[in-house]
Amino acid sequence: MKQPTAIIADDEAPLRMYLRRQLAKVWPELDIRGEAENGPNALRLIQDCTPDIAFLDIKMPGMTGLEVAAQVTGHCHTVFVTAYDHYAVQAFENAAVDYLLKPVSDKRLRKTISRLQTRISVPPPDISELLEKLSATFRPKASHLQWLKVGQGDEILMLSVDEVDYFQAEDKYTSVVTKDKEWVIRPSIKELETALNPDLFWRIHRGTIVRVDSIARVTREFIGRYQLVLHGHNDPLTVSRTHAHRFKRM
Amino acid sequence: MVKTIPSSRLPNAFNEFGKNLLLVLIFNTGIAVFLTTLLGSGFGANLTYSQSIGLSIFLICFGWAWACRVDQPGAGTIAVAIPVGPVGTSTGVTIASFILCDSRLSDFVQHPEKLIVSFPVASVFGIIIFYYFHSRKRLAESKAALQEESLRRMANEQRLTETNLKLLQAQIEPHFFFNTLSNVQSLIDGEPQKAKHMLESLTRYLRTSLQRTRRDKTTMGQELELLRAYLDIQSIRMGDRLRYEIDIAEELYGIVLPPLLIQPLVENAIKHALEPSLAGGRIHIHARRENGNILVQVSDTGRGLPAEGGSGVGLRNIRDRLRAMYGDQGQLVLQENQPSGVKASLTLPLGEESGRKN
Numbered sequence: 001m002k003q004p005t006a007i008i009a010d011d012e013a014p015l016r017m018y019l020r021r022q023l024a025k026v027w028p029e030l031d032i033r034g035e036a037e038n039g040p041n042a043l044r045l046i047q048d049c050t051p052d053i054a055f056l057d058i059k060m061p062g063m064t065g066l067e068v069a070a071q072v073t074g075h076c077h078t079v080f081v082t083a084y085d086h087y088a089v090q091a092f093e094n095a096a097v098d099y100l101l102k103p104v105s106d107k108r109l110r111k112t113i114s115r116l117q118t119r120i121s122v123p124p125p126d127i128s129e130l131l132e133k134l135s136a137t138f139r140p141k142a143s144h145l146q147w148l149k150v151g152q153g154d155e156i157l158m159l160s161v162d163e164v165d166y167f168q169a170e171d172k173y174t175s176v177v178t179k180d181k182e183w184v185i186r187p188s189i190k191e192l193e194t195a196l197n198p199d200l201f202w203r204i205h206r207g208t209i210v211r212v213d214s215i216a217r218v219t220r221e222f223i224g225r226y227q228l229v230l231h232g233h234n235d236p237l238t239v240s241r242t243h244a245h246r247f248k249r250m
Numbered sequence: 251m252v253k254t255i256p257s258s259r260l261p262n263a264f265n266e267f268g269k270n271l272l273l274v275l276i277f278n279t280g281i282a283v284f285l286t287t288l289l290g291s292g293f294g295a296n297l298t299y300s301q302s303i304g305l306s307i308f309l310i311c312f313g314w315a316w317a318c319r320v321d322q323p324g325a326g327t328i329a330v331a332i333p334v335g336p337v338g339t340s341t342g343v344t345i346a347s348f349i350l351c352d353s354r355l356s357d358f359v360q361h362p363e364k365l366i367v368s369f370p371v372a373s374v375f376g377i378i379i380f381y382y383f384h385s386r387k388r389l390a391e392s393k394a395a396l397q398e399e400s401l402r403r404m405a406n407e408q409r410l411t412e413t414n415l416k417l418l419q420a421q422i423e424p425h426f427f428f429n430t431l432s433n434v435q436s437l438i439d440g441e442p443q444k445a446k447h448m449l450e451s452l453t454r455y456l457r458t459s460l461q462r463t464r465r466d467k468t469t470m471g472q473e474l475e476l477l478r479a480y481l482d483i484q485s486i487r488m489g490d491r492l493r494y495e496i497d498i499a500e501e502l503y504g505i506v507l508p509p510l511l512i513q514p515l516v517e518n519a520i521k522h523a524l525e526p527s528l529a530g531g532r533i534h535i536h537a538r539r540e541n542g543n544i545l546v547q548v549s550d551t552g553r554g555l556p557a558e559g560g561s562g563v564g565l566r567n568i569r570d571r572l573r574a575m576y577g578d579q580g581q582l583v584l585q586e587n588q589p590s591g592v593k594a595s596l597t598l599p600l601g602e603e604s605g606r607k608n
Contacts, residue, residue: 014433017437018436103433145557145558146557157583157586217398
């Protein structure tokens, strides 16, 4: 019978080596054709060697283990190797895919190996759907704009949005106002509104977005518009009627 | 959780108007009572006149203030307030006279001096009323501002406590420990020397962490010892993908500063810039004196900060602690590094220097 073949992919060399040695102990007939230290290399290795089994670390630079598996599903049995993470483990259990926690314990490895040994004679199943579900767990949550690149002299400053008190539309650009400085950026107020965290930043006017925490007080002209007084700024910001609903007393 | 403005910060325009109106009505009634007891004339007539005049003055004051959007009366506004009294009085008299169908108005028309005599008094009344309401408004506003200030102080204190707790937690960061021990385990059989080396560095790291007796102060030398142990461990893990250089003169080792300012910057660089990158990169840690401050720079050659998220919380923690300790004089600035990566610059005012080195 043809000797079973495998490859190991992990960005940490010690762990690759460790797994190699453990496999040699537990499944000496397994021929380990190669090792990869990042996602793209793992994919290339699988395409070149066409192993029966691929041990894939999840967190690898360039391409995650899941992405690699998605490319080779149906051609290769995949076993995921992951550092302990509550959600990861849950996801794997639910998806019923093979996984190992690192550092890999002998007992767990033996169980996984015996499972593989029975299945190796049949062609690998297509698990694209399962992978789709899994990648949802591993995908970083849709996040909001956090960093702005602003020009300062001949250098580029990374400004955290937490430092911004408000954004104000100017003629062809947007002005970014912090506690003691002012900057300009290209994106329009409309673009900023979609990118910023809506819980932390409110649009109060066609041309203004304010960071809610910087509001010190809301005042109102006798029977008129709302105005926002910000910490550390003298001039108040005006709220347009369309956006006044946020400030009405409940 | 949707954010809402606390109601203490919202204005209450109509409520204010209502309250003031009530006061005016009461005041006018008081005047009517006073006049009735003093002059013995009919209370009904007096009441009609006093309410009419008083309300006219009040509404004119109010309306005019709204129209001009006046927030603070200055000399100019007082000057304009002067005719409010007489105008209000005349209007009030006209209305009241019309309501009561009496002859007082025609009497005044024929003998205007009777009415004009009251004008100075009316002016004074107008200004008094104007000032009264304005100072009530100011009082309410300053009360609101005070409350706002104390709320803010409480929130700041709470945030600082949280920050300090997170700091303690960070000193014994579980993921780092777990990861390191995993690596040690995997190295024990195959590369025992490396395993030993890693364990030694981990021990050094722990020892330096626990040696810190004060939560808010450490020396540059101690901080660097921690950093070296940390980087040592990471470089065994990442191999060639992490190269680093600590470029700080020994004479700066005695400088006192808050703990865990530099390490989080290095951690960020590794986590966000180097680890995800195929080639890894280099970290350069540098410090020097500059204009009476200490400037600490951590630069990496990684792939830079992505616009969305990443390291927001950790850096906010550093900024909070800087502000708590140094107010406006401590600064953390991030810049794009050339040709790629991030340069984080910490500016700390030069405070005390510890006599003992390290």
